[in-house]
Amino acid sequence: MIHVNEQELLLSVAKGDERSFQVLVKQYWPQVYGTALRLTRSPEQAKDLSQDIFLKLWNNREKLPGVEKVGTFIYVCARNLIMDHLEKKVLHTDNIEFLADHLSDAPFSDAQSGMEYKELEKILLLAIEHLPEKVKTVFVLHRFNGLSHVQISRKLNISVVSSQTYIVRALRSIREYLNRHSESIFALLLLTSNYFL
Secondary structure (H helix, E strand, O other): OOOHHHHHHHHHHHOOOHHHHHHHHHHHHHHHHHHHHHHHOOHHHHHHHHHHHHHHHHHOHHHHHHOOOHHHHHHHHHHHHHHHHHHHHHOOHHHHHHHHHHHHOOOOOOHHHHHHHHHHHHHHHHHHHOOOHHHHHHHHHHHOOOOOHHHHHHHHOOOHHHHHHHHHHHHHHHHHHHHHOHHHHHHHHHHOOOOOO
16 A cells, blocks of 8 residues: 555646656656666666656556556556567567677676576577577677678688578577567566566
8 A cells, every 4th residue: 555645646646736746756767767777778768768658657647546556557657668669679680689788798686687687598599599500600600709791601601692691581580589489588678677676
């Protein structure tokens, strides 16, 4: 059950009181922004997403009088918006490497977060493992070893165009694999944030 002052605050916001809304934003901004920052790893994107979340809250303020747990309500709004953003970012063919970069740069604040990131990494590696052998070889050489298409073509005795085509095929295949496992990916990404737990 929320405190009386929070209930009064919600009622004021629901009536369109901007000052009360500013109090609500000030109270919950650190959690919302912190979660968005941990998941996007971009201060600019985190700020934009946080603003969008509170704008959505303001636009749906008529629902606030029925809210019993403010933190949970705001968390659900934040989660849905961040998940929509991540789905576009992570599962877009051109951005498959976002997930790999996100995992490789992840600082583990505790054992639980470390295990969750390892699970995400495992999903990505399984997606790579499901690639046809030649496609996988080219992808690993390009993505993990940093070889250019010219270097790959010399190393594997294939054309530069073939190397580029294999990368396109790899990204498409990985995207399809991640799409099939998107629920697990987003659940794990959200679990890595402790701000609303």
